[in-house]
Amino acid sequence: MKINDRRIVTLDRASILADATRELAMPSRRLFGKRMLTLGGLAMLTGCSITDHDSVNTFLTAVSRLNDRVQALLFDPARLAPTYTEAQITRPFPFNAYYGIDDVPHVDAGDYRLKVSGVVEGQRIWTLPELYALPHAEQITRHICVEGWSAIGRWGGTPFSEFLRRVGADTSAKYVGFRCADDYYESIDMPTALHPQTLLTFEYDGERLPAKYGYPMKLRMPTKLGYKNPKHIVEIFVTNKYPGGYWVDQGYNWFGGS
Amino acid sequence: MATTLDPPRDTLHKSPVHPLWLRITHWLNALAALVMMFSGWRIYDASPVFAQIVIPPSITLGGWLGGALQWHFAAMWLLVFNGLVYLALNIASGRLTRKFFPLSPRAVVRDLIAALTGKLSHADLRDYNAVQKLAYLVVLLDLVVLVLSGLAIWKSVQFPLLRELMGGYDNARVVHFCAMAVMAAFVVVHVAMVALVPRSLLAMLRGR
Numbered sequence: 452m453k454i455n456d457r458r459i460v461t462l463d464r465a466s467i468l469a470d471a472t473r474e475l476a477m478p479s480r481r482l483f484g485k486r487m488l489t490l491g492g493l494a495m496l497t498g499c500s501i502t503d504h505d506s507v508n509t510f511l512t513a514v515s516r517l518n519d520r521v522q523a524l525l526f527d528p529a530r531l532a533p534t535y536t537e538a539q540i541t542r543p544f545p546f547n548a549y550y551g552i553d554d555v556p557h558v559d560a561g562d563y564r565l566k567v568s569g570v571v572e573g574q575r576i577w578t579l580p581e582l583y584a585l586p587h588a589e590q591i592t593r594h595i596c597v598e599g600w601s602a603i604g605r606w607g608g609t610p611f612s613e614f615l616r617r618v619g620a621d622t623s624a625k626y627v628g629f630r631c632a633d634d635y636y637e638s639i640d641m642p643t644a645l646h647p648q649t650l651l652t653f654e655y656d657g658e659r660l661p662a663k664y665g666y667p668m669k670l671r672m673p674t675k676l677g678y679k680n681p682k683h684i685v686e687i688f689v690t691n692k693y694p695g696g697y698w699v700d701q702g703y704n705w706f707g708g709s
Numbered sequence: 710m711a712t713t714l715d716p717p718r719d720t721l722h723k724s725p726v727h728p729l730w731l732r733i734t735h736w737l738n739a740l741a742a743l744v745m746m747f748s749g750w751r752i753y754d755a756s757p758v759f760a761q762i763v764i765p766p767s768i769t770l771g772g773w774l775g776g777a778l779q780w781h782f783a784a785m786w787l788l789v790f791n792g793l794v795y796l797a798l799n800i801a802s803g804r805l806t807r808k809f810f811p812l813s814p815r816a817v818v819r820d821l822i823a824a825l826t827g828k829l830s831h832a833d834l835r836d837y838n839a840v841q842k843l844a845y846l847v848v849l850l851d852l853v854v855l856v857l858s859g860l861a862i863w864k865s866v867q868f869p870l871l872r873e874l875m876g877g878y879d880n881a882r883v884v885h886f887c888a889m890a891v892m893a894a895f896v897v898v899h900v901a902m903v904a905l906v907p908r909s910l911l912a913m914l915r916g917r
Contacts, residue, residue, distance in 0.1 A: 511779040518782050525867050532866045593878060595865065598755035598774065601878055674866050702775030704782065709866045 515704050522706040528642050532673035532709070535591045540656065541602035544594075546663045547677060548633065549697065555662045556632040556683050563667055569628070569688035572619030579653075579667055585609035585617070588650055592673035594680075595709050597698075606671045608652030612645040620689045628694035629670065632683035638694035639672070639679060640706065648673050651684075679707040725916030726834045731804075732913055734795040741788035742852070742892065744770060744780055749889060751777035758886050782863075789856060812842045831906045848895040851888050858885040 546552050565577040591605045615622060622645060628638040643649060652671045655664045665682025672680055678698045688694075699705045727735070747770035754764055755774045771777025799805040816839035823829040829838055837845065861871040861881035875881035903910050911917070 511776075511783055514783040514786070515779055522864075525864060527867060530867060530869075533869070533872075595878065596756065597778070599752065599758070599862075599882060600756040698775070702773075702779060704778065709864065 512702075515702075518704055519706040522704075522708040523640060523642070526640075526642060526674070526706075526708055528646055530674075532592050532648055535593070535603050537591065537605070539603050540591060540605055544604045544655070544664070545600075545602055547596065548682070549635070550633070552663055554633075557662065558632050558667055558683060558685075560667065563685075565668075565684065566686040567618045567620075567688070568686060569690045570621040570624050571689055572621075574618055582609070582651075582668070583653060585651075586613060590648060590650060590671070590673065592648065592671075594673075594677055596677040597703060597707070605656045606650060606652040606669070607654030607657065608650040608668070608671065610647065611649040611651045611670065612647070614651055615644060615689070624689045625691045626689070626694055628688045628690055629681040629684050630686040630688075631681050632685050635681055635683070635697045636694070637679060637681040637696040637699070638705075639670075639675070643672060643674055643708070646672065646674055674709055676707040676709055678703060726912040727916055728802075728804075729916065730798050731795075732916060734791055734798070735913055737787060737791040738795065738852075741784045741791060743896075744784035745788055745855075746889060746893065746896075747771075748777040748780035748784065752781060753886065758882050785856075785859065788852070792852060792856070808837055809842045809846055812839060812846070817843050831909070834906075834909055834912045844895060844898065848892060848899075851891045851895070855885065855888045855892065858882075858888060 548555070560579055563579055565582065567573075567575045567577065586609055587607065588610050589605065589607045591603060593601050593603050595601045615627070620627075622641060625641060626638045627641065627644045628636070630636050650671045652665075652669050653660050653667065655661060660666050660669060665684075668684050669682040670680055670684060679696075696703075696705065699707075747768070750764035751766065751769035751771045752774060754766065754769065757763055769777065771780045820829060820839040820841075824838070824840055857871060858875050858881050860868055861875040862878065862885055865872045865878040865881065872878060872881065875884050
């Protein structure tokens with residue numbers, strides 16, 4: 452064993468020597484290595500983030516679009532998000548928006564009209580009493596925020612697929628877009644719009660949807676991240692032209708599926 | 710020219726220490742894993758799992774949550790596909806069994822003591838010592854856990870089995886974070902070991 456060890460050590464020394472000889476014979480390569488290190492060091496010293504480069508952003512956006520398609524493939528229209536019991540509801544349910552709670556928009560019930568536009572054939576203007584009279588459904592599901600946190604809440608409203616059929620929407624269209632009273636805007640894919648758990652909600656935890664949770668209505672999709680669920684909706688449009696979204700246009704992934 | 714310079718080594722080492730496919734997959738994996746980690750730290754900071762643990766934004770990648778998510782969900786493809794190529798070639802070539810097994814707890818303890826007392830031989834980089842074998846196998850499994858827990862977080866509705874395996878959505882984040890910590894610890898030790906045996910870096914770069 453001892454002898455064996457010594458033999459390896461001897462051979463090792465020889466190979467180190469050979470390595471060193473070879474390195475010495477190639478000064479240009481060493482110089483290149485040094486320059487590469489210097490270049491890397493300089494790039495870091497400039498304090499200029501790699502994220503700022505246009506080519507990098509173009510690439511990352513292209514991958515994000517690819518991820519939209521992958522998620523559309525992974526999305527199973529029949530797969531239901533888990534549901535929970537009343538005891539599991541997160542209390543208080545967190546308020547979340549791109550503005551503070553003091554800036555929540557005030558929507559007047561009497562004046563309110565929901566506009567439906569785009570490739571639809573039926574009723575284009577809806578009052579709140581008309582919407583409240585639609586078939587009722589409830590769900591207790593998990594809201595997952597893009598930031599990572601999650602909270603369980605209880606929403607009540609009408610199945611969105613049912614509503615789309617009622618307004619004579621062309622369900623072969625690609626997108627459903629939303630414009631909101633808080634200047635938020637968002638859009639979703641048609642398969643998610645038709646998912647059985649996608650609800651146009653007017654209630655939270657058995658009460659009329661409060662302003663902080665999106666009065667008069669929020670589109671609730673437990674199959675998508677929080678930012679995909681628009682609140683204070685004033686217009687719904689069905690389209691084949693990609694509408695984008697408030698956060699999506701800043702870099703969040705468009706599909707935003709869960 | 711080269712053969713005349715080092716004849717003893719050429720007779721002993723006919724094949725490279727690391728085959729080309731291994732060196733390529735190693736460096737692609739290093740790139741993907743580091744991008745995942747640095748961007749993941751920024752995502753983590755948006756809503757820390759452990760309130761006391763916040764990663765300094767200056768050492769994260771992406772600039773803001775949206776940017777970090779773009780990096781994270783781009784590098785994941787490299788991590789996964791490169792990892793699959795590595796595993797497939799490793800298993801098919803028989804390298805996995807040849808290099809990592811047999812591995813016994815006794816051998817690990819023996820080599821750990823040898824390493825700590827400075828008596829461990831690194832003469833032939835071809836032979837992994839028991840501690841090395843264990844470390845590489847642990848980080849390999851850890852990467853699998855990272856990918857699976859990441860999938861459970863990303864697609865918690867579409868992959869119910871994975872979600873339940875991770876103990877639910879919230880717990881999947883805890884698993885993901887802990888697996889990241891294991892990987893970070895591996896990276897620190899791995900780089901320290903390479904600094905102690907610089908020849909191993911050359912072997913991973915040029916095969917010899």
